[in-house]
Amino acid sequence: MSRVLLRVALAAGLPVVLVAVWWAASAGSTQTYWPPLETILRAFPEVWTAERLRGDVLPSVVRLAGGYALAAAAGVALGTVIGSGRRVRAVCEPVLEFLRAVPPPVLVPVIMLFAGIGDTMKVTVIAAGCVWPVLLNTVEGVRAVDPVLTETARCYGVSGTARLRHVVLRSASPQIFAGLRQALSIGIILMVISEMFAASNGLGFAIVQFQRGFAIADMWTGILLLGLLGFVLSVVFRLVERRALAWYHGLRTSARRSP
Template identity: 80%
Template structure:
C-alpha cells in the first residue's frame, strides 16, 4: 500500500508543480496571447460541452485509432518479414532509411492529391508517421530473437505459424511495444496537423478556428484538452502493455531480485 501511495505521489507531484508554476507566472498577465490560467480554467467548461466533445474529440479519436491500428498492422507484418530474412533486409534498409527521414507533415499535400480531403487523408497521414517506429523496432526485435531458442523450437517441431506466434513475436514483443509507444505520441501530433488542412471538425480544426477568431482563452482550453488526451492515452497504453507483457516484466523483476 505504501509503495502504491509513493508511486501515486510521484505521478501527481510534477503536474501539480507545473500547474502551480503556470498559475503564479500568468496570474497578473494582461497579454492577450498569454491569459491567466484561472481565465482558461473558467472558460474550459463553457467551451468543452458534451456536444463539442462528440463533434470534435470523438472524430479525432476515431481517426487516430484507425491510423494507429493500420500502422501497427503494417509495421509488425513488414517488420517481421524484413527482420526474418537477411536478403530482404539488405534490399529494404536503404529505402526504409530514406523514407523514415522524410517528415510526415511534408507528405500531407501529396496524400491530399491521392486521398482527397476527407477522413481517408487524415488516417493516411497518421498511419504514414506511426508506421516507422513500429516497423523499425519490429525489425530489430525479430533480429534479436535468441538463436538457441529458435533452434530449440525447431528441434521440437514448432514451425510455421506456431513458431511465429510463440517464439518470434513473443520474443520481439517488448521491442514492438516500445515502437508502439513512440508511435502513439507521433500519431497525436499528426492527428492535429492533418485536421488543420481542409477539415470541418476535430481538435486541430477547432484550435485553429479559435486562433483565427482571436478567442485565445478558448484556444488554450483546446491545448489543455490535447494534453489531457495524450496523458489518458498513455495511461491506457501502459495498462495494456503491462497486461500483455506481464511475463516480461515479471522476468525482469525476478532477475533484479536474484542480483
Template identity: 80%
Template sequence: MNGACPVRSAHGAARRALVRLVYALALPAVLVAVWWLASDGSTNVYWPPLRTVLRTFPDVWTAERLRGDVRPSLLRLLGGYTAAAVAGVALGTVIGSYRRVRAVCEPVLEFLRAVPPPVLVPVIMLFAGIGDTMKVVVIASGCVWPVLLNTVEGVRALDPVMAETARSYGITGVSRLRAVVLPSAGPQIFAGLRQALSIGIILMVVSEMFAASNGLGFAIVQFQRGFAVPDMWTGILVLGLLGFVLSVLFRIVERRVLGWYHGLRASTRRSS
C-alpha cells in the first residue's frame, strides 16, 4: 500500500505535466495551421507561403550563421539583462527601504521610465560608440525599469509583522536583507525580471539595426534590404523561437527559486 502512493503521485504529476504541455502547444499549433492555410498558394512577394519559409529555414540558419548572428545577440542580451537585473534589484531595494530616498527619487524615476529606450539609441551612440558596448547599454537602459520599480514595490510591501519579528530577534543589516526583505519581495522582483526579458529581446533587435555587422536584427534588416523575403521571415521565426526558449528557461529558474511561493499558492487554492 505504501508503495502505491508514490506511484499514483508520479502518474498524477506526469499527467499534469502532459496537460500543461498540451495547453502550451495548442495555441501555437492552431496559429501555425492558420498561417499555413492563409498563405497557401500566395503569390504576394511580401507574403510567401509558410511551406516556402520552412523550406528556406535550414538553408539560411546554418551552424555558421547561428555562430555569427545568434550567439552575438545572445551575449549582448545576457550582458544587458544581467546588468539591468543587478542594478534594478540593488537600487530598488535601497529606494524601497527608505521613505526619504523614495520621495527624492520617485519624480526622476517616473520621468526616465516614460522615455522610450529606442529614442536613446542615438544619444547612447555618442557616448558608447557603435560597438557591442552601445548595444548592451541600450538593452540595460530598457530592462532596468521594470526590475527597479517592481523591486521598490516588493520591498515596500514587506509585512510589518515579519519586519518587527526580525527586529525582535536581532536580524539586521545584510542578514535581514537576505533572510527577510529579498525573499518577501521575490515574487515582485521576478515579475519585473519577466517583463524585462521581453523588453530586452526587443531592444536587442533594435540596437542591432544601428551600425551593426552581425546579430539577429542586422541579419533581418539585411534580408529585407536584399528583398530576400523568405529569408527575412525565417529570421522572424528564429526570434520567436528564441523568445519561447528563453521564457521556458526563465520559468524553470523562477519555479526553482520561488518554489516556496508557488507551493504556498497551490496549498491556498486547495484549501479554498
C-alpha cells in the first residue's frame, strides 16, 4: 500500500508544483492574454457544460478514434509486409522516407481538395499523420524477430496465419506499441489542427472561436481541457498496453530478478 501511495505522490508531484507556480505567477494579473489561473478555473464549468461536451468534445474524440484506428490498421499491415521481405523493404524505404518527411499539417489543404471539409477530411488528416510511427516501428519490430524463433516455429509446422499471429506480430508487439504510443500524441495535435480549418464543431474549433471573440479565459479553459483529454487517453493507452504486453513485462521482470 505504501508503494502505491509513493507512486501516486511521485506522479502527481510535478503537476501540483506546476499548477502552484502558474497560480502564483498569474495571481493578480491584469494582462488581457494572461488571466489569473483562478479566473480560468472559475470559468471552466461555465464553459464546458454537458451540451458543449456533446457538441464539441465528443465529435473530436470520435474523429481521433477513427483516424487513429485507420492508422493503426494500415501501419501494422503495411509494416508487416515491408518488414518481412528484404526486397520489398529495399524498394519501399526511399518512398517511405520521402513521405515521412512531409509534415502532415501541410497536407491539410491538399486533403481538403479531395475529401472536402467534413469529417472525412479530419479523419484522413489524423490517419495520415499517425500512420508513420506505427508503420516504421512495425517494420523494425518485424525485422528484429529472432530467426531462431522463426526457424523453431517452422520446424514445428507453425506457418501461415498462425506464424504471423503467434510469432511475428507477438515478437514485434513491443515495438508496435511504441509506435502506437507516439501516434497517439501526434493524433491529438492533428485533431486540433484539422478542426481549425472550415469546421463547425470540435475542440479545436471552439478554441479558435474563443480566441476570435476575445474570450481569453474561455480559450484557456479549452487548452486545459485538451491537456486533460491527452492525459486521460495516455492513461487508458497505458492500461491497454500493460494488459496486451503482460507477457513481455513479465519476461523483463524475471530477467532483472535472475542472478
